[in-house]
Structure formats: structure tokens, C-alpha cells
Amino acid sequence: xxxxxxxxxxxxxxxxxxxxxxxxxxxxxxxxxxxxxxxxxxxxxxxxxxxxxxxxxxxxxxxxxxxxxxxxxxxxxxxxxxxxxxxxxxxxxxxxxxxxxxxxxxxxxxxxxxxxxxxxxxxxxxxxxxxxxxxxxxxxxxxxxxxxxxxxxxxxxxxxxxxxxxxxxxxxxxxxxxxxxxxxxxxxxxxxxxxxxxxxxxxxxxxxxxxxxxxxxxxxxxxxxxxxxxxxxxxxxxxxxxxxxxxxxxxxxxxxxxxxxxxxxxxxxxxxxxxxxxxxxxxxxxxxxxxxxxxxxxxxxxxxxxxxxxxxxxxxxxxxxxxxxxxxxxxxxxxxxxxxxxxxxxxxxxxxxxxxxxxxxxxxxxxxxxxxxxxxxxxxxxxxxxxxxxxxxxxxxxxxxxxxxxxxxxxxxxxxxxxxxxxxxxxx
Ligand SMILES: Cc1cc2nc3c(=O)[nH]c(=O)nc-3n(C[C@H](O)[C@H](O)[C@H](O)COP(=O)(O)OP(=O)(O)OC[C@H]3O[C@@H](n4cnc5c(N)ncnc54)[C@H](O)[C@@H]3O)c2cc1C
Numbered sequence: 001x002x003x004x005x006x007x008x009x010x011x012x013x014x015x016x017x018x019x020x021x022x023x024x025x026x027x028x029x030x031x032x033x034x035x036x037x038x039x040x041x042x043x044x045x046x047x048x049x050x051x052x053x054x055x056x057x058x059x060x061x062x063x064x065x066x067x068x069x070x071x072x073x074x075x076x077x078x079x080x081x082x083x084x085x086x087x088x089x090x091x092x093x094x095x096x097x098x099x100x101x102x103x104x105x106x107x108x109x110x111x112x113x114x115x116x117x118x119x120x121x122x123x124x125x126x127x128x129x130x131x132x133x134x135x136x137x138x139x140x141x142x143x144x145x146x147x148x149x150x151x152x153x154x155x156x157x158x159x160x161x162x163x164x165x166x167x168x169x170x171x172x173x174x175x176x177x178x179x180x181x182x183x184x185x186x187x188x189x190x191x192x193x194x195x196x197x198x199x200x201x202x203x204x205x206x207x208x209x210x211x212x213x214x215x216x217x218x219x220x221x222x223x224x225x226x227x228x229x230x231x232x233x234x235x236x237x238x239x240x241x242x243x244x245x246x247x248x249x250x251x252x253x254x255x256x257x258x259x260x261x262x263x264x265x266x267x268x269x270x271x272x273x274x275x276x277x278x279x280x281x282x283x284x285x286x287x288x289x290x291x292x293x294x295x296x297x298x299x300x301x302x303x304x305x306x307x308x309x310x311x312x313x314x315x316x317x318x319x320x321x322x323x324x325x326x327x328x329x330x331x332x333x334x335x336x337x338x339x340x341x342x343x344x345x346x347x348x349x350x351x352x353x354x355x356x357x358x359x360x361x362x363x364x365x366x367x368x369x370x371x372x373x374x375x376x377x378x379x380x381x382x383x384x385x386x387x388x389x390x391x392x393x394x395x396x397x398x399x400x401x402x403x404x405x406x407x408x409x410x411x412x413x414x415x416x417x418x419x420x421x422x423x424x425x426x427x428x
Pocket of ligand 1: 031033034035036055059061062064065068069071205206207235255336337
């Protein structure tokens, strides 16, 4: 079930830009106009480099524009100590600092570039359940301490008051998170990169790229682009652009929905401080407010579900979750694909001379991919002298992809079934 997103409905239409045609040249080619590609383009163009961004559709057409717009500068299903153990003492600390800094970086960038995208830097809350939740989350905050000091562990009472939700035993409050309108963020970054001198081509899907002498040749539709350096920022689309990236990510279909504007009463009770929320439970619950007092929430929609069925199920879930529940109407229900790599950590992959890729989306990349874009720009601008905070990694193919590609969806469905069984609500 895939309708237009709230962001698309609020959108005035992307600025018209041409498709690639004929032969163009640039020093640096960026494939994909999501947050990774556009933040990189902004930095490079502002530094006076010759940059060309090639986008298959329009800016924000991928995961960015389908997202809930939650700025969550947090790790996904892992902890700082596990990241340190995985990445080692050379790379791990800088990497954690980068994630910790990513929310402030994004809001600072939005403000410095004067991008009108309904930025809400009021914070992000990650609540959890269980008798050990308080100790678990306090330990995570302590693990973060050497790298950032903007996290607070909340007890059950503070969590209930700050979220307006029932049943949580603790939470992490991340003061550097919040929310944005992701499509307007994309449009703003695209406009600023063009103003700074970047070329941006819409409706130009890069079909292949090849090394010819000291340069790369990219083909998109009827056009060709030559560049000394290429950065692949096409998210799941990277896979088809280089054989080493094939089978390195798995798709996860994610549905988001927005309600019609909710009552003042509901607005005042749920997230009264204006933060965004995504919990740490297997059956993820996520909620935030957007333009016009609309509520956005994630719901795992099964194949064959009707819109009326989804509305009923969402109301049932909200009635369990919210203290001041009032029935909601779904205004927009949309679907996107988040791409997961094996570590759930963003990576920079070096694929050969003058060819880099940013991977991956991991369902929480708005802040992190923006700062990874900045890291790559620093590397390219220093001609390799800048030592990146995030190290290059080798492509890491996932085994048995035909089976594994169903695993993220299966896990979401299983988590929902377990929750429904627990609450005695099996069936619709
Ligand atoms: C439904 C959903 C909800 C999400 N919610 C959140 C959230 O609330 N907070 C959060 O932090 N993250 C969220 N995420 C994840 C987040 O959206 C991504 O991590 C992030 O936007 C990825 O940015 P990106 O620039 O790497 O990729 P994308 O935004 O996917 O951009 C890649 C671009 O490349 C283009 N492209 C692809 N192939 C080609 C090609 N061959 N040639 C040219 N262009 C190409 C695509 O059209 C696209 O515009 C969500 C994801 C989904 C799907």
C-alpha cells in the first residue's frame, strides 16, 4: 500500500532542472540527490570545486523523502561499547564522536544555509520497557560519556511526562535530535548546492560507469559525464553501479502515516516538549508532530491490508500507547525502502582510484549520512591529507541474499505478532 507522503502533499513541486544530455565534465560526480549526496555537494561547491550531481528522479525521491524526518543521532540496535569492540581503538572513538555530533551538525547546516524545512531541534527520545530498562539505558548513556554529554537517562515518571505514552520504564533523551520536513530539506540542500555552483541533473539514472584513462565515464539516459572523482550516494541504487557493492545491503519496506491535524488536548499531552520519539523495542513505536499539528507514526502494514484496516489497527495501537488517546484519521499513508547493511553502521567504501561509495541507510541515516557527506568533502578537499573520522571499509557482501532479503521484513512482522500475542490482540 503506497500513497503519496505527507511531504509530497505539502510540497510545492521541485525546481525544474534538466536531465543529463550530451557530454558534460566535472571534477567530482555525485550519484544520488539524497541527504548524503546533497550535503556533500553543498560542501564541495561552497569550497569552489566543480561538482555535478546526477539524480535518477528528483532530490529526496529515495529514502530521505519517504522518511519520518526524525533526526536521531543515535546508534541502531547496538551500543557504544559494541561499536568500539567492532571498530577498534583507532577508528571507534572518532566514529562515535561523529554520530554524537551529527544532529547538531545537521541543524547547524540547515540554519547556516537558511533552509526552510520546518526544523524542530527540540530533541529525540528513545524509551524502553522492562524492569532492567533504567539500568540498561543509564549504562548506554555512561558508555557515550567520553564522546558526548548531551544525553540524559530518564526514569519512568519523567519518561511518562515527557512522552505522554504508557508502559515505558525509562528513556534516553538526546538533546541534539528532533525533526525536519525531509523533502524540503532535500529541496533546500539542492537549491543551495546549485547556488554555490554545483550542476544538478534530474531524471537521469546512472546506468553504468567505467574507468577510462585517469577519469570515470558515467552514462545516464542520453547523456555522458566525465569526472576525475565519483562518489556513489545512491543508497540501495549503489548496488547496481559496481560489482563489489552487489548484495551488500538488504531492503526493508517501511510504512509511515500522518494523521489529520489532532486536537489541542492530544497535542498538549503527547510529546509536549516537541521532541520526536522512536522506542527501542523490537516492535518499534515511533511518533512525532509535523506541520499543521499532524501526527506521524510508523506502522508495519501487512500485504493485503486495507486502508480502513490499517486505520483501525493504528487506532488500537495508539489507544494502548497514549495516555490522552483520541481516535485519529489517516491522511497520508506511504511506503519507502530502507536499506540495511550487515553492521547497521554507515560506511565509506573505497572501490578504486577516484571512486568512493557511502553506505548505507540503516533506517536512521538523516543525521549520520549528512555528516558522512561532510567527512568525504573534507577528505576530497584536503587531497587525502585529512584523516577521516570514519575509516574506509571493504564492501561486505551478505550471504544467501535471496533468503536474507526477506529477513528485515520478517523480523518486523514477528515483533508485531509477539506484541499482539502479549496484549491478547491477535487478529484484527
Ligand atoms: C519509510 C522510511 C522512514 C525513515 N525514517 C527515518 C527517520 O525518521 N529518521 C532517519 O534518520 N532516517 C529515517 N529513514 C532512513 C533515512 O531516510 C535514510 O537513512 C537516509 O535518507 C538515506 O539518505 P541517502 O542520501 O543515503 O539515500 P536516499 O535518500 O535514498 O538517496 C539516494 C538517491 O539516489 C538516487 N538514485 C538511486 N539510484 C540511482 C542511480 N542509478 N542514478 C542516479 N540516482 C540514483 C535515488 O533516486 C535517491 O534520490 C527512513 C527510511 C524509510 C524508508
